[in-house]
Amino acid sequence: MKIASHLFVHLSLLVIVSCYGGNGYDPLENALKIQRSRRTTLNHASKDLEVKYSYSQVYVGPQDGLKDADKITKLPGQPAGVDFDQYSGYVTVDPIHGRALFYYLAESPVNSSTNPLVLWLNGGPGCSSFGGGAMMELGPFRVNTDNATLSRNKHAWNNVANVLFLESPAGVGFSYSNTSSDYITDDVQTAKDSYTFLINWLERFPEYKTRDFYIAGESYAGHYVPQLAKLILQNNKIANQTVINLKGIALGNAYVDDETENTGMYDYFWTHAIISDEIHEGIISNCNFSEGATITDACNEYQKQAYAAKSNVYFYDIYAPLCSPFSNSTPSISRFDPCTGNYILGYLNTPVVQQSLHAKPVHWESCNDFIGAHWKDMPFTVLPVIQDLMASGISVWIYSGDTDGRVPVTTSRYSINKLQTTVETPWYPWMYQGEVGGYVVGYQNLTFVTIRGAGHFVPSYQPGRALAFFTSFLEGKLPANH
Template sequence: MKFAFQLLLHFGLLVFVSCYGGYGYDPLQHVLNIQRFRRSVLNRAGNEDRSAEYSTSHVYMGLQDGLKNVDKISSLPGQPAGPDFDQYSGYVTVDPNHGRALFYYFAESPVNSSTNPLVLWLNGGPGCSSFGYGAMMELGPFRVNADNATLSRNKYAWNNVANVLFLESPAGVGFSYSNTSSDYITGDVQTAKDSYTFLVNWLERFPEYKTRDFYIMGESYAGHYVPQLAQLILQNNKITNQTVINLKGIALGNAYVDEETEMTGMFDYLWTHAIISDEIHEGIISNCNFSEGATITDACHDYQNQTIAAISNIFSYDIYSPLCSPLSNSTPSISGFDPCTANYTLAYLNTRVVQQSLHAKPLQWNSCNHPIGIHWKDRPFTVLPVIQDLMANGIRVWIYSGDTDRSVPVTTSRYSINKLQTSVKIPWYPWMYQGEVGGYVVGYENLTFVTVRGAGHFVPSYQPGRALAVFTSFLEGKLPTNH
């Protein structure tokens, strides 16, 4: 109980700092820590087959006629002149009885939009915004400038090669909302169902994309969202009167997919990157069992507390990046990414004229809704069986990892892949970008693993050129080049 109190106190102090950039705050790890304690006292969500929960024979379908034109964005405030692509945003109702609606932002390709694939992007948390992070800080067409009012063009935007759809999910995240407050206590199963309902309704609104090649991508806790939604799509594609979605592949970035490997991989990463001592690491190895159902001993709790103290206030999502804080001059990271970008985005998206241009409900937008994550209802210990099912059904599966992230580090991804027990087809090799190593790649049977050198948790933020190269290779179904 003492450990639990310390964890909750630690979380309570940090919840008020800026998400993703302030004083080492790590939303994912703090949510998982609180839920681990809760699960050790209450019932553990196991790994039983949950397909019956995800599948559904009835999906709400609303009238979508004319809504596409309503959702078209004429121009975003502060947008640079001469946009050469169409963009849309608005709401799709997923439950009219509860008044539950999910917000989306859609950026079409400047070239070949009529033939390029459709990609759905999901951020994690759980409870964090795919629009504020994915679109405005990572892979979208614009970045918010330091004046909080103008935008600059991201020349490495992923809509250069695909039509990219960003979804804020579940309700309560970003601009998404419900008129029924109980909807804000949710979990994996309901999130997958709502995302599916959103998707089939959105395709009615944009019918030209119904037969397009479709991919789902995401990072962090989207390591749950993406494979679960993909599995639900495959199940519902078998229903004769249901929309058939042309799912081709999924890609997971620095993704939380398995709790045991998340923990062992994180502590090994901290030790090998000189953040925790030999003594702490040895204490973790000797006293901690992170397998499902195992008891976490007092000694293990103590060494985890020592780990928290040793980490101190480095930025969890890029261990070599400076923090955004009043005490610093916001020196850019090694990659050139401004660590205060999240603050600029927060200010921009809370401007009334910006919300109007997005067709968004006027509200206090936040990057993450922490109560949603804290009260998350269902979270299987691992989604590796779901990923195996997708692999067996011929779905292209890529896992990529920025190698300077300590929250869901590259070691975690490698340990998770080892659990899949798939054979190597193309051995590990360096892939090249602009004449130097962009990262490393290994081709497995029905799976590809790629690292991105010098990238943190948000790979497209820190290494936008390398990230676009990986994304393009994923869409083409080709491993990144070694020359």
């Protein structure tokens, strides 16, 4: 398929999407509904609890001169005094299909030559790591209300690491393919493409080849991150293959297990006064969310009642105001502007901005619903993959903003219980600037951290606390209790 056709397909796929986390828009729930209905129709459990990868030769393309071409001279509207280097562009992962993934790298202002490299992945499936992760959460800039200028995020994660944001899979954000069938994909292909991206990106940026490497992400990246980490560890054992120096992973408000996602969410609704005792009891009495179980009509009815009772509470941060003309009149715990997604949408669809990013002209959207709706295979659980990673010796952290209703703290705790690991450091409050930043418990081969007052997009709502926990993660130390 020619590039012109690709652009038409890419545009057509993105027409009906909305801002990630926008009021009433829930890409994860949309994808899960489709997957759950397929499981019911096919009446089968996942083929295998553990995602299997068969090694195939990884494409490595020529990278000479591409790093210099990718350097960003200046982002339109960026504030004065930017003291770090930025790069963005495309890495081809399949030259036959014309599949290329877009990245943005924000290097550290200080110690960039020695600081670790962190890959950040947003979820969805189908949502942008650049628009969401970089521009709304942990990147160096925030988009101002004029859709045209940027402010510095003083709590950006590139203060302590060189952060690489990857738009994955193809069809998300600025990433694309010249073959439209590539937009129908799954977990396994996404992991393979992300791995191919890394191998080629390290050829383009060889100074990072021996650097400590971490992967972090949130939401459906609870699938992406552990699967990619497992693939890296597996391929590191192959002779003559680039060894990626993976040290650890961090999973934020992560969808890792479908049973605990359901039980944890409805228990959270009940304990946070969103649903009644009667609805909660109806769900407990009528719903079996375990793999292979039949979801009864009574269960579906009580779930509908739960969603109706929730009304228009913002799912991703239950105490946040909605984006509306009156939003400024409602105080927010985190002071995060609920209309930020609209500013990002306007900024990233400005032609001069896309040119400065070396991006192909496209109508950029934060999420691509087509990808989530046509996801081919979504394992019921990735907990066995996480167990393998825990046993491998790398650092495994799970963190949770405690005001998220989408993948709430209860879900994370129930998932950890299924891992059946033992407590080494009992639950305690960790401190940030004289206040409780959250709570932490150290397990054998696993750390669990909560971030107080943060919703689904943790660094958006509590940027200072998020940077503090992230710094502890990189240092391999539990957050301080004083």
